[in-house]
Amino acid sequence: MAGTPPPNPDGTPDEAPDAPGIGAFLPFVLLGAGAVWETVDGSLRPGWLSWAGLAAMSALYALTVITAFRRRTMPARIALAGLAAVVFGLSIVLGGAWYYLFPLLGVACGITLRGRAVRIATAALPLGTALVVWAGGGTLESILAFSWGTFSAGLVVAVILHLHMVIGELNQTRQRLAEAAVAEERLRFSRDLHDLLGHTLSVIVVKAEAVRRLARRDPGQAERQAADIEAVGRQALTEVREAVTGYRAGGLADELAHARDALAAAGVRARVRRTGPPPAARAEALLGWVVREGVTNIIRHSGATEAEIDLTGLTLTIRDNGTDGPQPTQSGSSPDGPAASGSGTDGPRPAESGGPQPAGSGSGLRGLAERLGQAGGSVEAGPHPGGGFQLVATLPPGV
Incomplete structure (x- = not known):
C-alpha cells in the first residue's frame, strides 16, 4: 500500500518509495467502532451529538491523513487541531467508548508532526488522556491503559515513518555516490586517453614529418622512421587497451x-x-x-x-x-x-x-x-x- 509520504516541515529528504501510504492509516478510524456501537445501542446520550461527533471525527481524521501525505503541512495541522478538539470535547461530554479515540489522535499526531513537535505531542497527549479519563471517573487501570495506548500509537507511527525517511535518504545518498563514482571514472579515463594519445600522436606526427623529409634523399633512414611509427602505433594500441581495462601501470x-x-x-x-x-x-x-x-x-x-x-x-x-x-x-x-x-x-x-x-x-x-x-x-x-x-x-x- 505505497503512497505519497507525509510532509516533513524540517526539510529532511523524502521517505523510501515503499513507505506506508494513505491506505495504511485510514483503517485506524475503526478505533471508533466502540463509539458507533454505543451510539446505536443508545448508551451514549444525546444520540445526535454522538452521531455528529462520529461524522466529524471520521472526516477530520481522513482529512488529516490525506493532507499530510500530500505534503500540505498547514491544512494537515489545522485538521489535526480540529480532530483533537472533537476527541477531547466529546470524550469529556460523552466519555465511555470515546476514550478509545485517543490512540487514533496519537496516530494522527505521528503522521502529521515531525521533529520537536511530535516529541511534544507524544508527551503531552497521554497526560491529557489521563486527565480526561480520571475526570470521567475512570479507574487507575483504565487511566494507564488509555494513556499508554495513546502514547505507543503516536510513537510507533512516528518512528516507522522516520525510519522510512532515513531509508529514503540512504538510498538517495547511495545513488549520488554511485553517480559520483561514475563521473570520477569518466574523468580518469578521459585523462588517461588524453595523456596517452596526446604524447603518442605527437611522436607519430614528428616521425611522419621526418619520413616525408627523408623519403627522397635517404630512403633507408625514412624506412627506419616508418618502422618506428609502426612500433609506436602498436605500443599506443596496447596502452589504450590497458587503459580501457584500468590496469595500465607505466614504467x-x-x-x-x-x-x-x-x-x-x-x-x-x-x-x-x-x-x-x-x-x-x-x-x-x-x-x-x-x-x-x-x-x-x-x-x-x-x-x-x-x-x-x-x-x-x-x-x-x-x-x-x-x-x-x-x-x-x-x-x-x-x-x-x-x-x-x-x-x-x-x-x-x-x-x-x-x-x-x-x-x-x-x-x-x-x-x-x-x-x-x-x-x-x-x-x-x-x-x-x-x-x-x-x-x-x-x-x-x-x-
Whole structure:
C-alpha cells in the first residue's frame, strides 16, 4: 500500500518509495467502532451529538491523513487541531467508548508532526488522556491503559515513518555516490586517453614529418622512421587497451627511454638524470605521466633545441630552452589534434603568464595537477630563470 509520504516541515529528504501510504492509516478510524456501537445501542446520550461527533471525527481524521501525505503541512495541522478538539470535547461530554479515540489522535499526531513537535505531542497527549479519563471517573487501570495506548500509537507511527525517511535518504545518498563514482571514472579515463594519445600522436606526427623529409634523399633512414611509427602505433594500441581495462601501470624507465627517443626525433637534444632511490610503483606511474605530458608539451609548443629531465627522489623537473609560444588553434580543428595542425593539447603555456604557477591552464597540466593532487603531490609550471620553460612535479614521501 505505497503512497505519497507525509510532509516533513524540517526539510529532511523524502521517505523510501515503499513507505506506508494513505491506505495504511485510514483503517485506524475503526478505533471508533466502540463509539458507533454505543451510539446505536443508545448508551451514549444525546444520540445526535454522538452521531455528529462520529461524522466529524471520521472526516477530520481522513482529512488529516490525506493532507499530510500530500505534503500540505498547514491544512494537515489545522485538521489535526480540529480532530483533537472533537476527541477531547466529546470524550469529556460523552466519555465511555470515546476514550478509545485517543490512540487514533496519537496516530494522527505521528503522521502529521515531525521533529520537536511530535516529541511534544507524544508527551503531552497521554497526560491529557489521563486527565480526561480520571475526570470521567475512570479507574487507575483504565487511566494507564488509555494513556499508554495513546502514547505507543503516536510513537510507533512516528518512528516507522522516520525510519522510512532515513531509508529514503540512504538510498538517495547511495545513488549520488554511485553517480559520483561514475563521473570520477569518466574523468580518469578521459585523462588517461588524453595523456596517452596526446604524447603518442605527437611522436607519430614528428616521425611522419621526418619520413616525408627523408623519403627522397635517404630512403633507408625514412624506412627506419616508418618502422618506428609502426612500433609506436602498436605500443599506443596496447596502452589504450590497458587503459580501457584500468590496469595500465607505466614504467618510469620505459617512459624516460621513450621521452629521449621522441625528443631526439623532434630534433631536441635531451639529457636525462636520475638520482636517489627508485620510487615505489604508484609514484613511478604518476611520475611517468608527468614525463609523458612534459615531453609532449616540449615537442608541441616549445620550439626548443635542448631539454633536461632530472629525477631526484620524488621530485621530477623537466626544463627546455624554448622561446616560442604555442601556435593558435586552426579554425575547425580539435584542440587535441596533431601538432602539425598548429594546435596544442594544453592551450597557452603557463610561461606566458609571467611567473611560476600551479599547473592548470591547460587540459594536460590540469589533469596532471588533479592526478598528483589525489596523491598529495603538486605540479608547478612556468618560465625558468635561466630561460625557457620548467615543469616541476613533487610527490610526498610514502607514495
